[in-house]
Amino acid sequence: MIKSFIWKRICLITLFVFLLIVFSFPSHIQASGQNQLKNENLSEPEKRWGIKIESLRPTSGGRMLDLRFRVLDPVKARNLLSKGKKAYIIDQKKGRKLPVPVTKAGPMRQTTLKPQAGRIYFVLFANGNGLVQEGDKVTVIIGDFRAENVLVASSGMKPSSLGLKPPELSELQRKKWEKIKKVQNVLLNDYRVCLEHCSNEPRCVGKCEKMFKNRLESEYQSLINE
Numbered sequence: 001m002i003k004s005f006i007w008k009r010i011c012l013i014t015l016f017v018f019l020l021i022v023f024s025f026p027s028h029i030q031a032s033g034q035n036q037l038k039n040e041n042l043s044e045p046e047k048r049w050g051i052k053i054e055s056l057r058p059t060s061g062g063r064m065l066d067l068r069f070r071v072l073d074p075v076k077a078r079n080l081l082s083k084g085k086k087a088y089i090i091d092q093k094k095g096r097k098l099p100v101p102v103t104k105a106g107p108m109r110q111t112t113l114k115p116q117a118g119r120i121y122f123v124l125f126a127n128g129n130g131l132v133q134e135g136d137k138v139t140v141i142i143g144d145f146r147a148e149n150v151l152v153a154s155s156g157m158k159p160s161s162l163g164l165k166p167p168e169l170s171e172l173q174r175k176k177w178e179k180i181k182k183v184q185n186v187l188l189n190d191y192r193v194c195l196e197h198c199s200n201e202p203r204c205v206g207k208c209e210k211m212f213k214n215r216l217e218s219e220y221q222s223l224i225n226e
Helices: 002-024 033-039 044-049 074-081 174-196 202-224
Strands: 051-059 064-071 087-091 097-099 120-126 137-142 145-151
Touching: 044 051, 044 074, 044 145, 051 074, 051 137, 051 145, 064 074, 087 120, 174 202
Parallel strands: none
Antiparallel strands: 051 064, 064 120, 087 097, 087 137, 097 120, 137 145
């Protein structure tokens, strides 16, 4: 029951952050697909499908893998971004398939009928129990696209200092203090997940920090007024 609740919470938080990124930020600078295909150092599958894999990293505490790929040729890449194309990862060590999680809002991946040259899109893959680790190599499959030996990089994201000072709790009972510490740890974990998906984008980082501070203050006031 608890594990199920935690998994649903992670999915909802991750989905919220990605929706925030998708709808809040301007697209990357547009460029000619054909020119980019000539200038990029691409594998044969990337050339054929008009994309470049930018990164594959663990996220959500290692429970998911976050694939980012940039569209170079919108015409070629259109099939990869179609809802009907099945996407999954194969762990090359154990041969297990890692699918895209599905929530009430749909699969946790970006799809579009009109991909934009230069824009980066994402696909999330379930990685239960941290099966695939940083440094592992996997095969990425989206429809007929197949890229082997894709390296799982380090997430490399650590929460920045929020400048938050521990609240003055000397007048509170110890049990209440323990509750507040637990809530703070949960919110910090949510904040880290939020940051992982920001890719150091200042506007996104700012929204994560604001959301964290507001939730922390709200929870704190709720607990001390119990």
